Amino acid sequence: MNAAALRALALLGALLAAGAALAAERPSVASTNVCTDQMVMTLSDAAQIKGLSPYSRDPSQSWLAAEAHRFKRLSGGAEDLMMLRPDLVVSGSYDKRATREMLQQQGVKVVTFNVMPDSLDEVKQQIRKMAALLGHPDRAELEVARLDAAIARARAAVAPRALRVLPLWRRGWVSGQGSLISLLFAEVGLINAASDLGVASGGYASLEAIVKSKPDLILVADGADYAEDEGTALLLHPALQRFYPATKRIVIPERLTVCGGVMLADALDLLVAELTRIAR
Amino acid sequence: MSAPFLQAQQLAVRLSGRAVLSEVALALPARHLVAMVGPNGAGKSTLLRALAGLVPVQGEITIGGERLAALSLRERARRFAYLPQGDTAHWSLPARDIVALGRYPHGTVDPERLTAADREAVTQAMQATDVTAFADRPITELSGGERSRVALARVLAVQAPVLLADEPTASLDARHQLDVMRYLRNAADAGTLVIVVTHDLGLASRFADSVLVLADGQLVAQGKPADALTDAVLSKVFRVNAYRAAHQGEPVIVPWEAA
Amino acid sequence: MRVTTNQQPDQPIGFAARSRRAGTVLAMTVLVVLLMLASLGVGAVELSPLTVIDALLGRGGEIEQVIVQDIRLPRAILAVAVGAILGLSGAALQGLLRNPLASPELFGAPQAAAFGAVLVIALGLADVRSYALPVAAIIAAFISVFALLAVAGRNAGMLLLILAGLAVSSLAGAATVLVMNLASNPYVALEIAFWMLGSLEDRSFRHVMLALPFILVGGAMLFGRRHAYRALSLGEETAQSLGIDVGRLRLWVIAGVALGVGASVAVTGSIGFIGLVAPHLMRPLVGQDPGRLLLPSALAGAGLLLAADIAVRLIPSTSDIKVGVLTSLIGVPFFLYLIIRKRRALSGGAA
Numbered sequence: 001m002n003a004a005a006l007r008a009l010a011l012l013g014a015l016l017a018a019g020a021a022l023a024a025e026r027p028s029v030a031s032t033n034v035c036t037d038q039m040v041m042t043l044s045d046a047a048q049i050k051g052l053s054p055y056s057r058d059p060s061q062s063w064l065a066a067e068a069h070r071f072k073r074l075s076g077g078a079e080d081l082m083m084l085r086p087d088l089v090v091s092g093s094y095d096k097r098a099t100r101e102m103l104q105q106q107g108v109k110v111v112t113f114n115v116m117p118d119s120l121d122e123v124k125q126q127i128r129k130m131a132a133l134l135g136h137p138d139r140a141e142l143e144v145a146r147l148d149a150a151i152a153r154a155r156a157a158v159a160p161r162a163l164r165v166l167p168l169w170r171r172g173w174v175s176g177q178g179s180l181i182s183l184l185f186a187e188v189g190l191i192n193a194a195s196d197l198g199v200a201s202g203g204y205a206s207l208e209a210i211v212k213s214k215p216d217l218i219l220v221a222d223g224a225d226y227a228e229d230e231g232t233a234l235l236l237h238p239a240l241q242r243f244y245p246a247t248k249r250i251v252i253p254e255r256l257t258v259c260g261g262v263m264l265a266d267a268l269d270l271l272v273a274e275l276t277r278i279a280r
Numbered sequence: 281m282s283a284p285f286l287q288a289q290q291l292a293v294r295l296s297g298r299a300v301l302s303e304v305a306l307a308l309p310a311r312h313l314v315a316m317v318g319p320n321g322a323g324k325s326t327l328l329r330a331l332a333g334l335v336p337v338q339g340e341i342t343i344g345g346e347r348l349a350a351l352s353l354r355e356r357a358r359r360f361a362y363l364p365q366g367d368t369a370h371w372s373l374p375a376r377d378i379v380a381l382g383r384y385p386h387g388t389v390d391p392e393r394l395t396a397a398d399r400e401a402v403t404q405a406m407q408a409t410d411v412t413a414f415a416d417r418p419i420t421e422l423s424g425g426e427r428s429r430v431a432l433a434r435v436l437a438v439q440a441p442v443l444l445a446d447e448p449t450a451s452l453d454a455r456h457q458l459d460v461m462r463y464l465r466n467a468a469d470a471g472t473l474v475i476v477v478t479h480d481l482g483l484a485s486r487f488a489d490s491v492l493v494l495a496d497g498q499l500v501a502q503g504k505p506a507d508a509l510t511d512a513v514l515s516k517v518f519r520v521n522a523y524r525a526a527h528q529g530e531p532v533i534v535p536w537e538a539a
Numbered sequence: 540m541r542v543t544t545n546q547q548p549d550q551p552i553g554f555a556a557r558s559r560r561a562g563t564v565l566a567m568t569v570l571v572v573l574l575m576l577a578s579l580g581v582g583a584v585e586l587s588p589l590t591v592i593d594a595l596l597g598r599g600g601e602i603e604q605v606i607v608q609d610i611r612l613p614r615a616i617l618a619v620a621v622g623a624i625l626g627l628s629g630a631a632l633q634g635l636l637r638n639p640l641a642s643p644e645l646f647g648a649p650q651a652a653a654f655g656a657v658l659v660i661a662l663g664l665a666d667v668r669s670y671a672l673p674v675a676a677i678i679a680a681f682i683s684v685f686a687l688l689a690v691a692g693r694n695a696g697m698l699l700l701i702l703a704g705l706a707v708s709s710l711a712g713a714a715t716v717l718v719m720n721l722a723s724n725p726y727v728a729l730e731i732a733f734w735m736l737g738s739l740e741d742r743s744f745r746h747v748m749l750a751l752p753f754i755l756v757g758g759a760m761l762f763g764r765r766h767a768y769r770a771l772s773l774g775e776e777t778a779q780s781l782g783i784d785v786g787r788l789r790l791w792v793i794a795g796v797a798l799g800v801g802a803s804v805a806v807t808g809s810i811g812f813i814g815l816v817a818p819h820l821m822r823p824l825v826g827q828d829p830g831r832l833l834l835p836s837a838l839a840g841a842g843l844l845l846a847a848d849i850a851v852r853l854i855p856s857t858s859d860i861k862v863g864v865l866t867s868l869i870g871v872p873f874f875l876y877l878i879i880r881k882r883r884a885l886s887g888g889a890a
Binding site: 232242243 | 726
């Protein structure tokens with residue numbers, strides 16, 4: 001953990017102590033999306049959290065999976081939410097519409113967040129929006145400052161030559177323009193190679209086409225030589241291994257890149273670190 | 281009778297808990313045609329299948345002095361040629377290939393790779409049953425009578441010392457019935473012990489050297505046809521009275537009326 | 540005695556049938572080789588036949604070599620091996636049971652094998668490229684076919700076998716879905732759903748090495764007893780009387796089918812109906828003798844799967860078509876056609 005984060009934590013602790021008296025007036029909250037889970041955990045008091053989404057404890061997708069164990073895990077349906085009666089339900093724009101509508105009919109306040117933001121500025125906006133809802137507007141500035149610091153570090157590390165990097169997920173899914181990954185790439189001066197494959201915002205690419213277009217590097221979520229299913233086995237295909245051994249693979253865990261949130265700061269720092277490793 | 285070739289003592293078969301055969305004792309010589317008769321359910325087919333090694337059996341069977349239980353499946357297959365009841369040819373093979381399957385127990389598993397001995401056995405068997413003319417035709421294209429002759433040729437090709445045939449004349453026309461019995465008779469005359477199950481008392485008495493009468497899983501009479509198929513046996517076992525005569529030196533027995 | 544013969548004096552018996560069979564096998568082999576070359580020539584990246592041949596021989600650009608040698612070649616080899624073992628299994632089962640509707644997929648063997656493999660994947664027990672996968676699939680396939688034949692009993696008619704097979708596949712399918720639900724990895728359900736459809740896409744030589752040894756052993760087991768299937772055409776009792784241990788033969792064939800089908804399913808998912816169709820395509824050409832149908836059926840199976848796998852790459856589509864979907868689209872109507880032809884036997888309930 002770096003110094004900035006330590007300072008932020010210290011400040012957070014002070015604020016928590018000061019705000020304890022106000023806590024009773026702040027709304028209780030439940031989250032139905034793994035991305036809003038992360039924001040809720042960073043921005044609210046523990047006492048406010050009534051429940052988190054089913055995937056909140058999944059370490060592959062949830063940045064704060066370890067912390068999520070302290071809170072109740074929701075079923076994903078409307079029933080337990082109604083029983084918990086939180087003041088506020090936060091959800092993702094792609095979550096089950098029927099569940100949201102049912103909750104709204106029951107008079108529960110539901111606020112939807114765009115979990116696929118179009119820019120880092122939108123990410124910051126969402127952090128502020130969430131913090132305001134939770135009654136902790138001051139905390140948003142801390143997180144935004146953290147993100148800004150990481151962005152500044154990334155910009156300082158921009159390489160002289162723009163590398164073409166292909167963000168490649170299971171089954172050969174490629175993240176294209178407008179994805180969070182592309183936003184991060186832009187900050188460190190990388191070019192998303194998806195467009196070379198004719199992939200616009202996202203889509204599947206064949207192994208042959210990837211090998212043929214030959215990006216400089218690939219970005220994967222997992223660096224281990226272990227295929228838990230055929231989807232990940234594709235990323236370990238000998239044809240890919242031949243051109244992209246570990247020294248040509250940027251490894252950034254999915255939990256840092258699936259959501260627009262403060263974990264993007266970690267993602268950027270890791271991206272810079274990986275590029276440094278690969279440059280050696 | 282000369283010295284017995286096939287012997288059985290205290291033979292018993294239980295199928296799904298029920299005693300199908302019990303206390304059967306046999307002593308049959310080579311070069312002999314034996315007809316096995318009895319009402320439905322008497323255990324004729326079971327006895328035949330027991331000898332062929334197709335059902336688990338208690339008691340002791342010896343063939344040519346060797347204990348059957350000590351023989352391997354293939355050794356047994358070389359000693360007993362078995363013709364099951366009914367017509368089973370599931371795929372359309374050429375008749376010749378079916379006859380050549382009779383050489384399987386001798387290690388010739390491929391009908392297209394016959395040894396000289398195999399070829400001779402197959403040719404002889406086909407000539408003996410008069411099937412050479414349609415040897416290359418698929419079995420499914422043959423008439424019922426032709427198919428039964430091919431089936432018989434297949435068991436003859438085994439050249440086993442014992443030939444077991446389960447109702448080989450069933451569902452055949454009169455001429456084919458006589459043909460089949462004649463082929464079996466010839467095989468017996470050539471040295472084989474032929475045991476044939478039949479419901480036709482007329483054919484049994486006309487062609488067999490001796491007759492075994494089974495009832496309720498037990499051997500109730502045996503001997504020359506006229507000695508085994510007495511009026512008493514016919515009325516008690518078959519519940520019929522028969523017309524008796526003799527023709528060309530062979531006994532004629534025709535079931536005539538219910539006893 | 541009438542002795543007529545339509546043979547030339549210098550020709551051995553059965554010469555015509557034998558040369559016809561040899562011709563069919565030769566033609567099928569040529570076809571499989573051509574399809575294999577075609578399979579190497581088809582893909583997302585367009586390569587000229589000359590480039591493909593160069594790449595295959597280790598000449599030309601590195602990218603082309605990798606595409607042909609590491610991406611397309613293992614796929615083509617798997618298509619041949621899996622197609623062949625499916626065709627062979629179908630022919631062997633049809634021979635064993637004397638039943639033209641017998642085939643691994645109608646007996647639920649691939650479905651059961653899929654369950655075995657899915658269990659390993661869903662529980663995260665092993666890398667999907669480890670031997671745990673084929674071994675689990677083989678065991679599950681063996682149990683399913685064994686159970687099926689035990690339930691249906693000896694001399695079971697077509698109807699009984701098909702009904703029992705339906706029950707086995709339904710059970711295996713339901714168990715598979717249940718395992719998917721219990722999986723820890725959230726992507727597992729999706730991954731498995733795709734994988735169950737059957738595909739040869741992007742398989743590598745690691746997959747080939749995973750399946751091929753089992754397929755070869757299973758194939759050798761099935762092919763080795765080819766003459767016994769011929770004897771079985773006279774019925775189980777007659778075969779037994781000819782010195783064949785029918786009970787042991789059954790176990791042997793079940794084991795052979797389980798090895799081949801289990802290993803195939805473990806790397807390609809379930810690819811249906813090759814085993815049913817291949818022997819039927821070959822019978823008009825080489826005759827019905829179940830002992831002589833095995834090699835042609837294996838070749839036909841290889842050809843069918845190669846052709847289907849080429850077709851899925853040629854049919855224009857937004858996402859890739861699964862080869863198992865295509866074989867079922869062809870196979871199921873064929874199965875219905877067979878049922879129409881065998882309708883009388885089926886409705887009578889007789890074999």
